[in-house]
Amino acid sequence: MEDDGAGHVEMVPSGLFSDELCRRTVDEFGSDGAWLLLSIVSYGWRSYYDLADAVVRAASPSADPARPEPIDDDFQIVRDLQVQSFIYAAVEQFAGLVRAARAHRLGSSAFFDAYVQHKSVGALVEAIGDLAIDELSDLVGLPVSESDLSPIPEDRKPAGPMLLGHSDTKVSDVGGILVPTSAIKSMAKREILNRSRELAELILTNIGEFPALVEAQPAVAGAPTPQPLREVDNAFRHGHRVLFHDAIPERRIFRALGETGEAETHAVDLYTPKGDDSIRFATVFASPERTTEHLEVLRQVSLRTGQFARGFLGWKALGTRSLFAAAVELRLGQP
Numbered sequence: 086m087e088d089d090g091a092g093h094v095e096m097v098p099s100g101l102f103s104d105e106l107c108r109r110t111v112d113e114f115g116s117d118g119a120w121l122l123l124s125i126v127s128y129g130w131r132s133y134y135d136l137a138d139a140v141v142r143a144a145s146p147s148a149d150p151a152r153p154e155p156i157d158d159d160f161q162i163v164r165d166l167q168v169q170s171f172i173y174a175a176v177e178q179f180a181g182l183v184r185a186a187r188a189h190r191l192g193s194s195a196f197f198d199a200y201v202q203h204k205s206v207g208a209l210v211e212a213i214g215d216l217a218i219d220e221l222s223d224l225v226g227l228p229v230s231e232s233d234l235s236p237i238p239e240d241r242k243p244a245g246p247m248l249l250g251h252s253d254t255k256v257s258d259v260g261g262i263l264v265p266t267s268a269i270k271s272m273a274k275r276e277i278l279n280r281s282r283e284l285a286e287l288i289l290t291n292i293g294e295f296p297a298l299v300e301a302q303p304a305v306a307g308a309p310t311p312q313p314l315r316e317v318d319n320a321f322r323h324g325h326r327v328l329f330h331d332a333i334p335e336r337r338i339f340r341a342l343g344e345t346g347e348a349e350t351h352a353v354d355l356y357t358p359k360g361d362d363s364i365r366f367a368t369v370f371a372s373p374e375r376t377t378e379h380l381e382v383l384r385q386v387s388l389r390t391g392q393f394a395r396g397f398l399g400w401k402a403l404g405t406r407s408l409f410a411a412a413v414e415l416r417l418g419q420p
Contacts (some may be wrong), residue, residue: 130391165371180209225339226400
């Protein structure tokens, strides 16, 4: 930032991306859209995973000396619920990115305007549910022949190389884009094409799995209406309506639907009011094993965001399909 002495602060490019890439991205997406997309490509795609990984690795707080029992189990419960919340945040980010990419028009602010428009995660998931392989290919530049893996055309090639990834990663120059060398050496062109297609199909498969996060389970005859897992997440994030079993003040009896979970650990109830005949109390078994599963789901969603964003940037701003192909080798630490 630079202060001109008149109360105005000027922000200048950091040099993380080449001037040519920045220019082309601004031409394609507008200034705000370029800033947003480059922010996602540079770090935003993995931020929720990194936060969740830090939460999972964090040591339990010291037990309160005034309590007769340690708080480790309660801490594990809220840790699990927090990592679950990160899944919803990451799905909202990914679905919002895809929805905005579908709205993009060359040289306009349509991409940015669609991305920042307030939509619930359920509405975003529904908005991208009909995405098919042909449209996805047009959005991310899915390579379909070996010629698609050639360098960027001379009339669109940047003046200098652009680094996508950490500065300490060994990279190779692919048409002016520095991508991990592993993405080049580990795959022959035919394998690159096959794995690119597999990645595109995986993106569509994941999109087809998202409704399970926001849709209610099938109703049971004579029982209250089940609520979607999203309402459990809302009960945690909005007001912390979490009822710990070690704090129950009197005997309570609930009707269980399906398996009782007798062998599960770290049970907790969350109050999920809806103002109708829906189930009001949701029991969750927030075990460390469940948290590990959450973290893996989050890792996959974050990877899809990074891979989609790279392909979208490369195809729309640079006219190359190579960036989506290289995104196959994008990595994020295992839980």
